[in-house]
Amino acid sequence: MRPRMKSPFFLASLLILIFTLLTRPLMADTQQLLQLIDYVGVDYSGAIVNGEVANAAEYAEMLDFSAGIVQQVTDLPEHPIKSALMEQANKLALAVQQKKPAKEVRRLGAQMHQQIVSAWQIIVIPRKQPDMDTARQLYADNCTSCHGVDGAGNGPAAVGMDPAPTNFLDIDRYRQRTLFGLHSTITQGVNDTAMPAFNQLSDEDRWSLAFYVGTLAVQGFADKTPPDTTESPLLNMAKLTTTTPDQAQDLYGPQGDAIMTYLRHHPEVFFNNRSNLAFAREKLADVIIAYEGNDPKAAYAHAVEAYLEGFELVEQNINAFDKPLRLEIEIAMTGLRNKIRNGDSLQDIKHEIAYINEKLNTADELLGSNSLSGGAAFASAFFILLREGLEALLIVAALAAFLVRTKRRDGLRYIHLGWISALALGLLTWWASISLVNISGASREMTEGVAAIVATLVLLYVGFWMHDKTSAAKWKKFIDDSMHKALTSGTLWTLTGLSFIAVYREAFETILFYQALWAQTSEAGKTMAMSGFGSAVGILAIVGWLIMRYSVRLPLRQFFAVTGGLMFVLAIIFAGKGIAALQEAGVIISSPVSFVRIDLLGIYPNLQGLLTQLGLVILAFILWNKKSAGR
Numbered sequence: 001m002r003p004r005m006k007s008p009f010f011l012a013s014l015l016i017l018i019f020t021l022l023t024r025p026l027m028a029d030t031q032q033l034l035q036l037i038d039y040v041g042v043d044y045s046g047a048i049v050n051g052e053v054a055n056a057a058e059y060a061e062m063l064d065f066s067a068g069i070v071q072q073v074t075d076l077p078e079h080p081i082k083s084a085l086m087e088q089a090n091k092l093a094l095a096v097q098q099k100k101p102a103k104e105v106r107r108l109g110a111q112m113h114q115q116i117v118s119a120w121q122i123i124v125i126p127r128k129q130p131d132m133d134t135a136r137q138l139y140a141d142n143c144t145s146c147h148g149v150d151g152a153g154n155g156p157a158a159v160g161m162d163p164a165p166t167n168f169l170d171i172d173r174y175r176q177r178t179l180f181g182l183h184s185t186i187t188q189g190v191n192d193t194a195m196p197a198f199n200q201l202s203d204e205d206r207w208s209l210a211f212y213v214g215t216l217a218v219q220g221f222a223d224k225t226p227p228d229t230t231e232s233p234l235l236n237m238a239k240l241t242t243t244t245p246d247q248a249q250d251l252y253g254p255q256g257d258a259i260m261t262y263l264r265h266h267p268e269v270f271f272n273n274r275s276n277l278a279f280a281r282e283k284l285a286d287v288i289i290a291y292e293g294n295d296p297k298a299a300y301a302h303a304v305e306a307y308l309e310g311f312e313l314v315e316q317n318i319n320a321f322d323k324p325l326r327l328e329i330e331i332a333m334t335g336l337r338n339k340i341r342n343g344d345s346l347q348d349i350k351h352e353i354a355y356i357n358e359k360l361n362t363a364d365e366l367l368g369s370n371s372l373s374g375g376a377a378f379a380s381a382f383f384i385l386l387r388e389g390l391e392a393l394l395i396v397a398a399l400a401a402f403l404v405r406t407k408r409r410d411g412l413r414y415i416h417l418g419w420i421s422a423l424a425l426g427l428l429t430w431w432a433s434i435s436l437v438n439i440s441g442a443s444r445e446m447t448e449g450v451a452a453i454v455a456t457l458v459l460l461y462v463g464f465w466m467h468d469k470t471s472a473a474k475w476k477k478f479i480d481d482s483m484h485k486a487l488t489s490g491t492l493w494t495l496t497g498l499s500f501i502a503v504y505r506e507a508f509e510t511i512l513f514y515q516a517l518w519a520q521t522s523e524a525g526k527t528m529a530m531s532g533f534g535s536a537v538g539i540l541a542i543v544g545w546l547i548m549r550y551s552v553r554l555p556l557r558q559f560f561a562v563t564g565g566l567m568f569v570l571a572i573i574f575a576g577k578g579i580a581a582l583q584e585a586g587v588i589i590s591s592p593v594s595f596v597r598i599d600l601l602g603i604y605p606n607l608q609g610l611l612t613q614l615g616l617v618i619l620a621f622i623l624w625n626k627k628s629a630g631r
Contacts, residue, residue: 030076030116030122031122031184031187031188032072032188033069033072033073033076033116034113034116034117034180034181034184035181035184035188035190036065036068036069036072037069037092037109037113037116038109038113038177038178038181038184038185039065039190040062040065040069040096040105040109041105041106041109041110041176042173042176042177042181043058043061043062044062044096044102044105044106045102045172045176046058047059047061047062048062048099048100048102051099051101052099053099062096063096066092066093066096066097067093069089069092069093069112070086070089070090070092070093073086073089079119079120080119081115081119084115085112085115085116088108088111088112088115089112091108092105092108092109092112095108106176106244106246110247114242117242118354118357118358119354120350123285123288123289124180124238124241124242125237125238125241125282125285126203126204126207126211126237126241126267128204128207129267129268129270130204130207130208130210130211130212131204131208132208132211132212132265134205134208135205135208135209135211135212136212138201138205138208138209138212139151139212139213142198142201142209143155143209143213145157146158146161146165146194146195147165147166147167147168147213148165150169150216151167151168151213151216151217152167152168152169153165153166153167153168153169157194161194163193165194165195168213168216168217169216169217170217171217171218173217174214174216174218174245175244175245175246176244176246177214177244178241178242178243178244179207179211179214179240179241179242179264180241180242182209182210182213182214183206183207183210183241186198186201186206186209186210187203187206211264211267214264215261215264218261218264218265221261221262221265233251233252234248234252234256234259234260234263235259235263235269235270236277236278236364237270237278237282238278238281240260240263240264240270243260245257245260245261276309276310276311276313276314277310277311277314277360277363277364278310279306279309279310280306280307280309280310280311280360281306281310281357281360283303283305283306283309283310284302284303284306284336284353284356284357286298286299286302287299287302287303287306287336287340287349287353288346288349288350288353290302291340291346291349292346296340296341296343299340299349300337300340300341303333303336303337303340304337304584306333307330307333307337307584308584311329311330311360312584314363315329315330318363318366319380319383322362322363322366325359325362325363325366326363328359329356329359329360329363331592332352332355332356332359333356334583334590334592334606335352335592336349336352336353336356337590338589338590338591338592339352341589375528377525377526377528377529377532378528378529378531378532378535379532380529380532381514381528381529381530381531381532381533381536382532382533382535382536383532383536384514384536385510385533385536385537385540386536386539386540387599387600388506388510389506389510389536389540390540390543390600391502391506391570391573391574392419392503392505392506393540393543393544394547394566394570395498395499395502395567395570396415396418396419396499396502396503396544397543397544397547397548398547398566398567399415399495399498399499400412400415401547403415403495404548411492411495414492414493414495414496414499415495415496415499417496417499418495418496418497418498418499418500418503419499419500419502419503421500421504422499422500422501422502422503422504422507423503423507425507426503426504426507426510426511427507427511453574453575453578453582456571456574456575456578456616460567460568460571460616460620514533568620571616572601572602572613572616572617573600573601573602574602575602575609575612575613575616576601576602576603576604576609576610576612576613577602579604579606579608579609579612580602580604580606580609583606583608583609588608589608590606590608591606591607591608592605592606592607593605593606593607593610595610
């Protein structure tokens with residue numbers, strides 16, 4: 001709401017300013033703490049070798065920095081993990097004092113680094129694709145005087161510097177540095193050295209520079225044949241930027257080291273073929289940035305995008321592994337959007353996002369880093385088509401049975417025209433989405449939601465029309481007036497429209513789900529995915545055949561009653577799913593309630609959907625009784 005008086009506006013601005021001034025030091029402190037941890041992890045190996053002091057000055061610096069880490073953790077604000085961090089900081093300082101092996105010091109530092117990033121939601125990834133050409137020019141303009149043209153630390157200004165500028169060609173040092181650590185150094189500078197903070201550069205430029213200097217030691221590998229990255233855990237931007245080459249080799253073997261080298265040289269891989277869950281995490285990070293900047297509208301948009309463009313595209317794959325986990329993530333993401341709408345505190349928003357990220361990490365592990373096994377691919381393909389196609393099939397089969405039962409087989413072409421047109425348009429829309437325009441997740445959900453609401457209205461109309469024929473008088477009049485007169489061209493075109501809406505609503509979303517599934521399935525699993533698709537088609541065909549076979553045997557009056565009732569039930573289902581789709585698109589608010597969730601029936605535990613469905617049930621009950629009373 002726009003303020004009408006200057007004083008409230010001034011007060012709000014003052015509060016925002018105070019909040020910014022209070023939170024900025026905390027952000028700087030955590031960044032500096034992470035920088036100290038990285039610095040100790042990298043330089044400790046040069047100070048201690050085989051338990052002996054190899055460089056006294058370097059070791060004294062390590063003692064000072066490890067003590068500084070303890071002090072900075074002590075100065076952090078209260079947090080649930082602070083006591084654990086304090087314990088780890090003391091262990092790190094003790095390891096330095098006792099001259100423990102460098103590997104042990106790095107392990108303790110890596111644990112602290114991960115916990116701090118998670119707890120304080122530190123952004124550890126670039127928001128845009130690093131530009132290596134721009135970075136090369138930035139390096140030439142800002143870094144060569146100290147670090148040298150090739151990065152060896154031998155620039156003209158390096159003479160007499162103590163400590164000397166970093167030698168980026170030092171392979172041992174390269175293997176201990178993370179891209180995020182390099183970015184932090186470029187951003188913060190290094191105290192008591194000639195390394196300044198490059199705050200005049202944009203964050204995108206600092207990330208580009210970090211990627212560039214992070215590859216100088218391995219320039220000879222830039223043009224090597226790229227390794228297969230499709231199944232690598234490193235195909236996750238946050239993991240890439242916070243993992244050292246040594247850690248990559250320890251965790252994932254020689255192939256991990258090769259993939260790390262390749263991805264550092266080619267960050268465009270993430271922006272051309274990024275993981276859906278990684279994208280969701282990136283958008284959740286944007287939520288925090290927007291909310292911190294007092295822009296809840298943008299934060300809400302990012303939260304919607306995290307769900308629609310990230311999580312939703314892989315939710316069926318997650319469902320194949322762990323349905324409760326899929327539900328937990330879905331509910332938490334809905335809860336996050338509600339918290340943003342309600343204006344909850346920044347701390348609450350961060351806490352909710354931390355919880356979601358924890359669950360997304362679990363999902364990432366379950367998915368095996370973008371590769372589904374044969375069994376999981378089969379299950380995902382099977383249930384995607386079965387879930388999306390069942391309601392459409394019930395409608396089309398029931399309408400076809402209705403025409404057959406009323407001896408109007410000539411009207412079947414209207415039904416066929418509807419569903420065939422829907423499939424054709426679904427394929428055309430899919431082609432347009434990958435060739436001409438970018439169809440967002442919100443557009444998908446809006447299409448599905450609006451189509452479901454329209455289908456609800458048409459189903460109610462057809463259902464009441466059929467119910468109207470079940471009364472004795474109306475049924476006799478219906479027979480006497482002949483089918484040709486009763487089923488006018490307008491009615492037939494209504495059936496065409498219903499057939500079209502029912503199928504198109506599902507067709508496009510099904511295609512997109514299969515597109516995501518295909519990208520995340522190994523070559524061996526793709527055959528199983530096709531088997532799952534074929535099995536679902538077979539089940540749907542059997543269901544359609546059963547409807548056609550047994551429904552047409554009913555007496556006409558009973559047939560109208562059964563089919564009309566089915567239309568009412570489907571209308572209730574479509575209403576619930578339509579409301580849910582519009583909620584996912586961020587158009588309608590979702591108010592969670594304690595109630596059962598039955599996806600197949602379109603029943604979801606939120607107030608808006610349940611009230612809509614209850615209203616339709618009451619309306620149907622009133623009209624049904626009204627018709628019955630007039631018999």
